[in-house]
Every structure is written in structure tokens, then in C-alpha cells.
Amino acid sequence: MKCPFCGHQETQVVETRVAEDGGFIRRRRQCAACERRFTTYERPEVTLPTIIKKDGRRTEYERAKLLGSFKLALRKRPVSTEQIDSAIERIEEKLLSLGQRELPSNQLGELVMRELKKLDKVAYVRFASVYRNFEDVDAFRAVVDEVDK
Incomplete structure (x- = not known):
């Protein structure tokens, strides 16, 4: 090498x-x-599904892009790199177990939300605020209330 x-x-x-x-x-x-x-x-080379964006475009799954999203949501939060890597591994295992060749981006976003909720509540709310594109304060409040339960 x-x-x-x-x-x-x-x-x-x-x-x-x-x-x-x-x-x-x-x-x-x-x-x-x-x-x-x-x-x-x-790592073993595996074929992960193509991601279908909201506008219909198709892009290859990119681990680096997913990692970037996690790092942005978890910026200045007490979560280790190992925890982030484990969360991404769980998402990739789920993608493989689905056995689909294509996956809507909103389904991938929901998997990310689930992992962030386990890792850090603040990061979960940060990601949700961008991912769900809140239109008003009530939508934001609903996510915060969901985390408080």
C-alpha cells in the first residue's frame, strides 16, 4: 500500500x-x-441501494456523506467517533437486510433519525429541524415534545 x-x-x-x-x-x-x-x-465490498432523492434523481449511497450528516448534527456534543461509526454500521446493516436495489431518501433519513435519537437528543432535534423542514414553531415544538417523552 x-x-x-x-x-x-x-x-x-x-x-x-x-x-x-x-x-x-x-x-x-x-x-x-x-x-x-x-x-x-x-471492509467487505457490498452493494448498497441507490438513493432516490425527493426530486427523482438517483445517487449512489455514500458513507462519507452520511458521516458528514452525523458529524454536523453531533457537532460539539459528547458522542464519540466509535459511537458514530457504530450507528452508521447499524444503518448500513439495515440497508443490506432490506434487500432493495433502490431506496427513497426519506427512508434513509428516518433510519438516521432513529440512530440520532439513541445517541443524543439535541442532535436528533438539530437533524429533524433540517430534515423535516419545519414551517412553523409548532412543528419544532412537536419534535421537542416527542424527545421529552
Whole structure:
């Protein structure tokens, strides 16, 4: 594997760990030239459904985009990266178990809402305020009341 720091082609695996759930392998590598260390992750390649947007456009599922949404909703909240990764893994497992080739974006949004509600109530309300596109204060209040239950 190519070193991300100096571009040298030879790196050595220093340590290998399997994730707790067995879903991926984490490898620590060291460059033979500059001797800097970096981490790589090995995941099985699976086909996740195409996402159908509200306007009818179809886009490929992007883990990075989902991660960005989580990070934005959870900005300055006491939730670890591991918790976020686990939530995304659960969403991806659900997407795979549905067995659908295409999925409406609102269904993916509901899966995200469910995970955020478990992780952090404030992040849930933040995401809901954008995702559900509140028209008035009463709609916002309804979500806050839902969280308080």
C-alpha cells in the first residue's frame, strides 16, 4: 500500500485487529521509507441501494456523506467517533437486510433519525429541524415534545 505521507510503495503491517462486531479489519502500517505510521481499514465490498432523492434523481449511497450528516448534527456534543461509526454500521446493516436495489431518501433519513435519537437528543432535534423542514414553531415544538417523552 502506498504511504499517504511520502508516496513510497512499500509499507509493512505492524498490527492487525478485527473490529468487535467482526465487520472490518483495522491495520496499523509503517512506511519503509519515511517510517511514519498510519491506519487502514478493510471492509467487505457490498452493494448498497441507490438513493432516490425527493426530486427523482438517483445517487449512489455514500458513507462519507452520511458521516458528514452525523458529524454536523453531533457537532460539539459528547458522542464519540466509535459511537458514530457504530450507528452508521447499524444503518448500513439495515440497508443490506432490506434487500432493495433502490431506496427513497426519506427512508434513509428516518433510519438516521432513529440512530440520532439513541445517541443524543439535541442532535436528533438539530437533524429533524433540517430534515423535516419545519414551517412553523409548532412543528419544532412537536419534535421537542416527542424527545421529552
